[in-house]
Amino acid sequence: MSKGIIALDADGVLLDYGLAYASAWKKAFGVYPLERDPLAYWPIDRWQVERLEGDRLTQFRSAFDSNFWASIPPVPGAVEACQSLASAGFELVCVTALLDDFRTARERNLQAHGFPIDMVHATDNLATPMSPKADTLNALRPVAFVDDYLPYFVGVDAGIHRALITREVKGSPNTGGLLVHIDSQHKDLLAFSRSWIAERK
Known part of the structure; x- marks a missing residue:
């Protein structure tokens, strides 16, 4: 019962999700980012990545597809x-x-x-x-x-x-x-x- x-x-x-974020970055740009701070709450602070805008942001967002959401560790x-x-x-x-x-x-x-x-x-x-x-x-x-x-x-x-x-x-x-x-x-x-x-x- x-x-x-x-x-x-x-x-x-x-x-x-924070770990999977790095895989999405690699999928979008071909490079797996180095880890900046393993104690960071937000993925963008955890990994050595830039803040995106415009076409590169659109390119990155396209990596968050069904395959991404089905494969997070x-x-x-x-x-x-x-x-x-x-x-x-x-x-x-x-x-x-x-x-x-x-x-x-x-x-x-x-x-x-x-x-x-x-x-x-x-x-x-x-x-x-x-x-x-x-x-x-x-x-x-x-x-x-x-x-x-x-x-x-x-x-x-x-x-x-x-x-x-x-x-x-x-x-x-x-x-x-x-x-x-x-x-x-x-x-x-x-x-x-x-x-x-x-x-x-």
């Missing part, structure tokens, strides 16, 4: 974390701020890595005062929601346990007044899963 739904973000929680420990949560009786769903056009690619990506996740909700990532994920989460009513981007907790019902993954800290947006919207902080999903399961034994 299910102990409830746990809703999980994808990029930065389940999947290593997992965050270390994330598959183990999900398997532990599923074994403990929780139903896992992915709630991702991604265009619905790429939802199927994301599903394939998660399944290829062995994540026990059958449902992906794509909410787009439009900039609004409230999280683009809030409506979906408030309808799903999970027991917990795990994300690595603090603004995505705004508007999420306080009855849902809101767990922030802190991960890389340099340039992180996960500071300041918006911290009132979260209930716990963890360095990665594996740390969350161990804490969550231990507290419910």
Whole structure:
């Protein structure tokens, strides 16, 4: 019998988008960038790449196609974390701020890595005062929601346990007044899963 739904973000929680970003750069420009700062939150700060505009920006964006979204590597420990949560009786769903056009690619990506996740909700990532994920989460009513981007907790019902993954800290947006919207902080999903399961034994 299910102990409830746990809703999980994808990029930065389940999947290593920051690492995949370098592969997209190579696909667009033929050169794999050197790493500048492994502790940087944003990929553009992690890798030795330039800020793009015009035709080169369009060229780079074209690398973020279905094949890209279907081939992102997992965050270390994330598959183990999900398997532990599923074994403990929780139903896992992915709630991702991604265009619905790429939802199927994301599903394939998660399944290829062995994540026990059958449902992906794509909410787009439009900039609004409230999280683009809030409506979906408030309808799903999970027991917990795990994300690595603090603004995505705004508007999420306080009855849902809101767990922030802190991960890389340099340039992180996960500071300041918006911290009132979260209930716990963890360095990665594996740390969350161990804490969550231990507290419910």
